[in-house]
Amino acid sequence: MSRHQYIRNLDYGDAVDEYEGYSEEENDELSPEDRALMNQGTADVQAALGVEISKVTVAQIEEALWHYYYDVDKSVAYLISKFVNPRPKATKPAVQPPNGKSVTCAIDTSTAGLPLELGIPSHWAAKYLDLTDTGLPALQTNSPNSAAWRQSIGHQSNTRALSISTPVSFEHGTWISHFFQDMPWGNIPKHRETTFIAPPKRRGGLLGGSGMPPKMSKLQALAAARKKKAEEKKAIDEKAEQTRMQVEDLSMEHTPAGKENVLMAGPSNKRLKTSESIAQSTMPLLGSQPTQPEISHQSGVMTKVPGEGPLLGQGLFGGRPGSSTPDAPGDGRKAIMAEPSAFAQLLCWNPPTSRTSNGSESDPLYGFGCGYGADNKGNPPTKPLDPTDWFDVRKRKRDDSGDFDEEVILYPNLPQSVRDTFAQPSPDDVVLAAQAKAKSMKAGPKTAAAQPKKKGTASTDAVTASVDGLRISDAPLPKSRNLDVLSELEKSKPKKSASFVVVGHVDAGKSTMMGRLLLDLKVVDQRTIDKLQKEAKTEGKGSFGLAWVLDQRPEERSRGITMDIATRRFETEHTAFTILDAPGHAEYIYNMIAGASQADFAILVIDASIDAFESGLKGQTREHSLLIRSMGVSRIIVAINKLDTVAWSQERFSEIKDQMSGFLSTANFQHKNMAFVPVSGLNGDNLVHRSRDPAASWYTGPTLVEELENSEPSARALTKPLRMTVFEVYRTMQSPVTVSGRIEAGSVQMGDALLVQPSGQKAYVKSILANEAPVDWAVAGQNVVLHLSHIDPIHVRDGDIICDPAKPVPKADTFKMKALAFDILMPMPVEVHRGRLNQAGKIETISALLDKASGSVVKKNPKIVKPAMVARIVVKLESQVPLEPGQRVVLRSGGQTVAAGLLE
Numbered sequence: 040m041s042r043h044q045y046i047r048n049l050d051y052g053d054a055v056d057e058y059e060g061y062s063e064e065e066n067d068e069l070s071p072e073d074r075a076l077m078n079q080g081t082a083d084v085q086a087a088l089g090v091e092i093s094k095v096t097v098a099q100i101e102e103a104l105w106h107y108y109y110d111v112d113k114s115v116a117y118l119i120s121k122f123v124n125p126r127p128k129a130t131k132p133a134v135q136p137p138n139g140k141s142v143t144c145a146i147d148t149s150t151a152g153l154p155l156e157l158g159i160p161s162h163w164a165a166k167y168l169d170l171t172d173t174g175l176p177a178l179q180t181n182s183p184n185s186a187a188w189r190q191s192i193g194h195q196s197n198t199r200a201l202s203i204s205t206p207v208s209f210e211h212g213t214w215i216s217h218f219f220q221d222m223p224w225g226n227i228p229k230h231r232e233t234t235f236i237a238p239p240k241r242r243g244g245l246l247g248g249s250g251m252p253p254k255m256s257k258l259q260a261l262a263a264a265r266k267k268k269a270e271e272k273k274a275i276d277e278k279a280e281q282t283r284m285q286v287e288d289l290s291m292e293h294t295p296a297g298k299e300n301v302l303m304a305g306p307s308n309k310r311l312k313t314s315e316s317i318a319q320s321t322m323p324l325l326g327s328q329p330t331q332p333e334i335s336h337q338s339g340v341m342t343k344v345p346g347e348g349p350l351l352g353q354g355l356f357g358g359r360p361g362s363s364t365p366d367a368p369g370d371g372r373k374a375i376m377a378e379p380s381a382f383a384q385l386l387c388w389n390p391p392t393s394r395t396s397n398g399s400e401s402d403p404l405y406g407f408g409c410g411y412g413a414d415n416k417g418n419p420p421t422k423p424l425d426p427t428d429w430f431d432v433r434k435r436k437r438d439d440s441g442d443f444d445e446e447v448i449l450y451p452n453l454p455q456s457v458r459d460t461f462a463q464p465s466p467d468d469v470v471l472a473a474q475a476k477a478k479s480m481k482a483g484p485k486t487a488a489a490q491p492k493k494k495g496t497a498s499t500d501a502v503t504a505s506v507d508g509l510r511i512s513d514a515p516l517p518k519s520r521n522l523d524v525l526s527e528l529e530k531s532k533p534k535k536s537a538s539f540v541v542v543g544h545v546d547a548g549k550s551t552m553m554g555r556l557l558l559d560l561k562v563v564d565q566r567t568i569d570k571l572q573k574e575a576k577t578e579g580k581g582s583f584g585l586a587w588v589l590d591q592r593p594e595e596r597s598r599g600i601t602m603d604i605a606t607r608r609f610e611t612e613h614t615a616f617t618i619l620d621a622p623g624h625a626e627y628i629y630n631m632i633a634g635a636s637q638a639d640f641a642i643l644v645i646d647a648s649i650d651a652f653e654s655g656l657k658g659q660t661r662e663h664s665l666l667i668r669s670m671g672v673s674r675i676i677v678a679i680n681k682l683d684t685v686a687w688s689q690e691r692f693s694e695i696k697d698q699m700s701g702f703l704s705t706a707n708f709q710h711k712n713m714a715f716v717p718v719s720g721l722n723g724d725n726l727v728h729r730s731r732d733p734a735a736s737w738y739t740g741p742t743l744v745e746e747l748e749n750s751e752p753s754a755r756a757l758t759k760p761l762r763m764t765v766f767e768v769y770r771t772m773q774s775p776v777t778v779s780g781r782i783e784a785g786s787v788q789m790g791d792a793l794l795v796q797p798s799g800q801k802a803y804v805k806s807i808l809a810n811e812a813p814v815d816w817a818v819a820g821q822n823v824v825l826h827l828s829h830i831d832p833i834h835v836r837d838g839d840i841i842c843d844p845a846k847p848v849p850k851a852d853t854f855k856m857k858a859l860a861f862d863i864l865m866p867m868p869v870e871v872h873r874g875r876l877n878q879a880g881k882i883e884t885i886s887a888l889l890d891k892a893s894g895s896v897v898k899k900n901p902k903i904v905k906p907a908m909v910a911r912i913v914v915k916l917e918s919q920v921p922l923e924p925g926q927r928v929v930l931r932s933g934g935q936t937v938a939a940g941l942l943e
């Protein structure tokens with residue numbers, strides 16, 4: 040068996056035994072077993088290479104063997120393609136028949152031999168190459184024999200045409216499909232092959248939520264308004280700066296003497312200095328002066344050309360380019376000008392102190408006078424403006440002491456539409472005023488009165504106060520009843536609650552079984568099932584009607600698979616159960632991990648039909664079992680399903696039971712924590728009611744529900760600080776931030792302050808739902824829905840941890856863990872899964888190999904960790920996440936689970 044196959048087929052128990060006592064060697068990184076395999080492999084490769092051995096060094100052979108886990112054929116194929124007959128880079132393959140066609144290849148057996156030349160393992164060559172008419176001896180299926188075969192035919196130049204009589208894919212001299220045929224995961228039926236689907240939108244949670252995007256909060260609206268304002272201001276500043284540059288280009292300092300270099304600045308015809316306000320210099324750009332002379336720009340000199348049109352003729356602030364006035368100069372040319380926008384008119388307005396046409400100073404209070412003395416039609420004023428040119432807006436404002444002040448703002452006599460626009464308080468003003476009001480109310484009249492009134496800074500202070508008092512919600516904090524939750528729990532003696540995850544290979548019948556269970560327990564009525572079955576039939580998925588009780592998404596229904604965890608509740612006499620139906624498809628394993636992280640125990644569903652159990656054992660039956668165990672689930676009920684398809688064969692049941700109990704005990708499940716129930720999920724046999732099928736009469740043990748009742752939920756960490764992993768965030772009528780999840784430790788009650796990590800934002804518990812009913816408090820082990828207040832939805836995401844603000848879960852981007860390796864581990868990129876949280880990271884260092892039983896260090900700083908070994912590793916994440924010792928994480932790489940374990 041190759042090292043690769045050996046690792047894949049590794050039995051955990053054996054592996055641990057085998058690797059125990061692994062000694063540390065000073066100068067050789069290989070273990071004695073590896074060294075022996077390496078020496079044997081090197082000799083085999085050298086024999087296989089024959090005369091070509093001179094082209095390859097021992098180091099290269101060893102490297103190839105190490106890389107290919109001592110697979111001699113693969114190593115030889117690699118060495119030939121790399122060093123003996125390196126393929127010219129851009130050459131196209133000589134033969135590229137499509138899959139499924141016979142092909143004839145000319146093979147030169149004089150050098151490397153047939154299987155090597157083809158780059159395929161000899162056992163495949165032996166199986167699929169038709170050598171009958173070639174006169175060549177038959178090929179054997181192992182590598183030494185393939186070398187012997189080459190020797191037996193001699194290294195003569197002997198080019199032959201060979202017929203390959205099996206469907207193959209032949210590309211670049213490498214066989215693709217059959218090369219991987221012994222690997223079950225390569226053997227996915229066409230209709231089950233992975234297709235990309237968009238990341239699923241979260242369902243509305245346990246209570247159902249809306250798929251609509253959440254409404255903007257006040258804070259978001261305020262932030263958006265501010266951002267918009269800042270962008271507008273930036274655009275204006277940029278334009279003003281551009282203009283200033285243009286004006287500076289036209290510097291008068293370089294003006295040759297004798298030329299009249301004038302920039303007309305309003306009716307005063309006063310020469311402007313470039314140092315004067317930008318607004319002044321840009322004034323003509325507003326197109327408000329029909330008689331403005333055009334400036335010609337010659338050799339950096341700006342000159343007035345009498346009788347010409349306005350300077351640029353285009354309003355800086357929204358004037359329409361190219362529009363001309365009817366009263367343009369009568370020289371036959373049209374003055375190009377535009378009407379100023381409302382904003383420009385307002386911006387360039389001089390307050391009363393400078394509203395005469397003689398160009399007096401602007402009022403510093405308002406700060407944006409720009410010499411504008413024109414009327415709103417763009418004509419320059421020729422006389423002092425009339426008081427009717429102005430109107431005032433009076434605003435009542437609270438000052439620092441809480442008294443009302445009246446602020447009078449004068450606006451120029453702009454068109455009514457402009458006046459209307461600016462006469463109303465802006466949305467920002469409304470929000471700021473409300474916040475200021477809330478703050479002053481909270482501070483109380485005494486505090487407000489105690490504040491000294493600072494004249495002249497009132498408006499600034501008001502804004503500062505408003506910003507200081509910025510809150511997500513002006514609503515009062517939820518009231519806490521300050522209950523002693525543990526004694527309340529003691530008093531109430533609630534029904535036992537437990538969650539179980541339903542796992543197993545794809546199509547094992549998990550969802551169907553849970554649909555049937557809910558029907559038989561009367562949680563779902565027959566009419567609903569009939570309706571679902573009818574719908575399923577219409578969509579050509581007739582057998583999935585029961586599964587659709589849990590698989591509710593359109594993609595799940597159209598593909599006939601579960602994609603995300605589906606939760607449903609039911610109660611038996613003693614226990615309130617939460618079902619976590621996990622996807623079986625390898626593509627959605629991260630959702631299965633999230634489900635398993637919430638479970639007290641598991642139902643492992645196995646398809647008993649012919650071949651299905653066997654392929655499941657190589658697939659998700661195996662992976663899910665290992666995962667749930669590493670995630671702390673110790674009780675497992677194995678539902679051997681679809682026994683109706685094997686006529687309720689007791690033999691088949693026993694065969695599967697024996698194999699599974701062996702495997703599960705190597706995966707560290709104790710026999711007392713395993714149960715096996717023969718069922719038919721489709722027909723409901725032995726789920727809630729005992730099977731009535733006479734063929735199933737041999738089984739007299741408990742039904743699935745009875746086994747569930749017999750399962751003790753894991754111990755609850757009631758006295759520890761609150762920890763709840765957010766399973767889903769959604770919006771409800773009660774709160775825009777509603778979270779569902781399982782309380783892992785501690786307790787929570789209405790009115791409690793909480794901390795959300797990693798955002799570090801505080802929130803308050805407005806109300807709680809447990810088992811779909813409103814409650815005042817909840818404790819570890821319960822699946823709950825919390826309606827939060829005083830927090831913005833942007834600060835809460837799936838996978839976050841809600842904790843006690845006094846004892847928060849720390850954040851970190853590096854952690855040390857004790858990992859059980861499922862595959863070879865080395866410093867490499869990994870995905871870290873903790874509950875709903877997925878985070879990219881890498882194994883940074885492997886500090887030590889540990890003894891599986893005692894946890895003591897067996898070897899320091901190993902280069903790799905082999906499957907089934909336990910090691911202490913350091914993982915670095917891309918960003919900080921809430922992490923603390925005792926949490927269980929799963930590491931995945933390249934679509935495979937490579938390790939799982941506990942944070943230290």
Ligand SMILES: Nc1nc2c(ncn2[C@@H]2O[C@H](COP(=O)(O)OP(=O)(O)OP(=O)(O)O)[C@@H](O)[C@H]2O)c(=O)[nH]1
Nearest residue numbers: 545546547548549550551582600601623719720721
């Ligand atoms: N004959 C028979 N068919 C069953 C039984 N249970 C499930 N099936 C069929 O098996 C197919 C797959 O069932 P599902 O319930 O979707 O399987 P699943 O394990 O939930 O699938 P994933 O969640 O996608 O992994 C459906 O066609 C079911 O009708 C059973 O007890 N007997």
